Amino acid sequence: MIDFPLSPNMLMMPRKLPHSAWLGHIPFASWLVEVVRPKSIVELGTHNGASFLAFCQAVETQQVSARVFAVDTWEGDEHAGFYGDEIYAELRDYQQRHYAGISEMMRMRFDQALEYFADGSVDVLHVDGLHTYEAVREDFETWRSKLSPRAVVLFHDSCVRERGFGVWQYWSEISSRFPSFEFTHTHGLGVLLVGEEQPQSLLRLAEAARDGQFATINLFFDALGRNIKNVEEIERVNQGLAAAHGEIGRLNGEVVRLNDEEARLRALLEKNSDATEEHYAVVESQLPTLAQGLSLLERRVIEGMNDTRQALDDSREISVANVVASVIPRLDEQDRKLNLLMRPWWRRALGR
Template sequence: MIDFVLSPSMLMMPRKLPHSAWLGHIPFASWLLDVQRPQHIVELGTHNGASFLALCQAVEAQQISSRVFAVDTWQGDEHAGFYGDEIYAELRDYQQRHYAGISEMMRMRFDQALEYFADGSIDLLHIDGLHTYEAVREDFETWRKKLSPRAVVLFHDSCVRERGFGVWQYWSEISTEYPSFEFSHTHGLGVLLVGQEQPEALLRLARASRNGEFASINQLFDSLGRNIKNVEEIERVNSALTAAHGEIGRLNEECARFRALLDKNTDVSDEHYTLIEAQLPALAQGLSLLERRVIDGMNDMRLALDESREASVNNVVASVVPRMEEQDRKLNHLLRPWWRRAIGR
């Protein structure tokens, strides 16, 4: 039996939810900060900021005297894909408005950032840059001297074995040299206890992993993480619903205006009128399919929420259900009856 104490920090719900594979690890990251209380946190590879913003929020919520540094070129790579300045600009704007006092975004290469950190100063290092074996090894070995006596290093995507990802390979080597444990959900997260001065709570998890008793802890944080991923999915569905509502409304207005024009315009030949009139059922059918996709998406989200409630002690996702019901009401209001009658509904 693992001696593991639950903490309210595990239930932190992120204020901002960028689409990311990291969302499922936010409950553990928040718990980790509560246990470790790091003073200097450095993230190598940030992209749209899911982990960076979660770490900032946890520092603020738990009133930790810490600074969070995000190091990235914000240009992308072969694994994350390449992108323009819009991702950096959006994240920078949010960071400046909410976490300017406790965090810093350093737009540079990882090796360029080394000189800004003293040896032995970093308590928590998150490695999430290019995911090849060579790149991950270089990141760890280059930054090793910057780690403090109580340092913890996180390796994301430790379970991915495709597209040239090599984190798993380096993790299999380095995890035998230090106390460690690994989460298998959300593409994997390796937790390496590098420093000699570790909290007993982390050492217990490392012992549990070594003794084959870590499955229940993995399942717990997986369940908590799924709640966050479900909420993010619902937010994306709501965004798509808003766009769909706008498109449905626009098409309805266009069709109604066009039908009125046809009814009043005597200059339109019977042949053209018949040809145009024949297109209306096809348009109506398209609207019907759009409506069906919207409704199916909402139903899928409800099922995910139900499963999440059964699997986890965290019920914070319940707060989004009223928003989905409001979308139902808007959908019924916007879908006008004339095109339903056109296809016999």
């Protein structure tokens, strides 16, 4: 049985719980801040900030004189997925309100951030960017010179073997070169003790892993991490329920509105039904007059045509245009009278 002291910092509950695969490692991250007492923490790849905010909270709560740096483009990649500025904006807003004095978000590529750190200055390096073998190896090798004599390097997703993830492959190579141990829960987290000036508590964990006695420690931190993941899941369920209740309220309001609309339409239909019957009665009473009007129009049209023929026979000098111009007003007048007879009663009442 290894000598492993317990600490209240292992029970730190994050103030903010972004949905993330990293939540299960927050108890270890908090304890790591306690035992290393870092002056500089750098993480390569932050996304929605679960690990970044956890490190910030641990530094603040434990009153460690450290700065926490998050380096990311906040554009995503083939493993994290691609996204817009909304994730960066939300995290930036929270970071500025709560941890502006101890942390910094550096929106740039990992290699661009190198010039802002002195060699031997980084005590904790968290590698969590693109997860291909080549990308992980490049991240570690390019930042190697920035690591301090007591540096600890974390490799997330060391147990994932799908979708081109290659952290496990690089971890199998690099972990044999330094004291190390690996958590297998929550997609895996490899812990590499690169610096020569390591706390004894971390060295004992590396010895336990080397001797095959690390399983109990792994289960212990897994259990602590599950508590955080359960809380996050409960929060998401509660948010979903609140959204569902809001939607139910909106739909109930829509039902009330539709019921009111139905009542209004029923009343309108009943009113229009009476008006329609009245309209039909008026039209029916006018049918004889309408028939007489049509007969009269027919006779007048025939008479007009006869008059036109006669006019053409009487005077060939009259142009066709003049004849048509003389006939059309009479036809228009008859059409107006017919239209007047056939107009709906409500149009006549409105003078339309």
